[in-house]
């Protein structure tokens with residue numbers, strides 16, 4: 001081998017060592033998460049409408065205790081004064097998505113332009129506060145003309161996330177027991193569960209029910225995943 005290639009070889013060897021080191025660190029920080037989500041039975045816990053002063057921290061405490069990651073769909077008009085809470089969601093490894101700026105259906109769905117502008121406003125706030133650029137979108141109120149508009153949002157780089165199970169916390173006065181029951185009923189027989197929940201002051205029972213909802217899915221052999 002010619003001598004002039006030695007520095008080049010050394011450089012590549014160092015690069016390899018560095019890459020292996022980085023790989024090991026990544027693997028160490030996220031082993032359970034990536035392995036678990038390759039499992040057949042998966043549940044995505046998703047929380048709409050936050051951040052909230054009353055409920056978000058309680059939900060985050062439970063998720064941290066249980067070592068679970070979830071997905072939060074944010075309403076950006078509710079962020080002012082709760083920047084620290086929004087930041088905590090991101091810092092603790094959860095995924096942030098766009099839910100809307102205002103959650104006012106008439107304005108958001110008035111036109112395609114209005115919908116996209118609303119999504120961009122929300123994404124801008126999330127980016128400014130957390131440094132994270134969100135790539136997920138969930139329609140407020142389930143969406144109007146959702147199939148066609150999903151294509152529009154996807155063209156803007158969003159993945160539209162719907163749900164196939166819920167805990168029923170949109171029903172006023174539902175007790176924690178009822179939320180657990182509804183989560184069980186609506187997810188029965190599904191290998192991949194995307195569970196709709198809410199993170200707002202009106203839904204204190206959601207935070208109360210969450211430990212039991214987690215216990216149920218764990219008992220059924222589900223892995224907890226975030227997008």
Ligand SMILES: [Zn+2]
Nearest residue numbers: 048049140141
């Ligand atoms: Zn909502």
